[in-house]
Amino acid sequence: MVTYLYERDLTEMKLIILSSALHEKTVAALCKKYGLRRQILRKKMIRLFDMSLLENIPARYEVWEKTLPEAKESIESRLGVTLLTQQIPLIADDEMSFIVQQTNKKISTGYNEEQAMKEGIAMIREVIHS
Numbered sequence: 001m002v003t004y005l006y007e008r009d010l011t012e013m014k015l016i017i018l019s020s021a022l023h024e025k026t027v028a029a030l031c032k033k034y035g036l037r038r039q040i041l042r043k044k045m046i047r048l049f050d051m052s053l054l055e056n057i058p059a060r061y062e063v064w065e066k067t068l069p070e071a072k073e074s075i076e077s078r079l080g081v082t083l084l085t086q087q088i089p090l091i092a093d094d095e096m097s098f099i100v101q102q103t104n105k106k107i108s109t110g111y112n113e114e115q116a117m118k119e120g121i122a123m124i125r126e127v128i129h130s
Contacts, residue, residue, distance in 0.1 A: 102120070103123075
């Protein structure tokens with residue numbers, strides 16, 4: 001019987017892609033920024049992304065990184081909203097909007113901005129863990 005590629009479990013092939021040097025560098029940068037363990041981030045990427053998107057993760061990250069200096073120091077850019085919703089879509093738009101809204105709310109009520117950012121990053125980490 002013929003088995004088609006789309007019927008196979010591609011986990012092993014996806015892990016091979018994520019093990020390349022460029023992908024390792026990108027995954028390490030994301031882990032550092034959001035305080036994640038590599039295994040958790042890789043597992044989420046393997047579960048969410050198809051092979052084509054996985055192949056392009058380093059290029060997508062590089063595009064986001066190059067546009068970062070041009071962006072204002074807004075809460076959205078500091079949290080990496082476009083990175084996590086468009087470039088490397090690990091978080092749904094509505095979940096990210098909620099996180100940004102909560103972070104902005106804390107800052108507007110007099111919360112320490114750095115502490116609010118840390119809590120925003122923690123919320124992002126929790127969403128990625130789930």
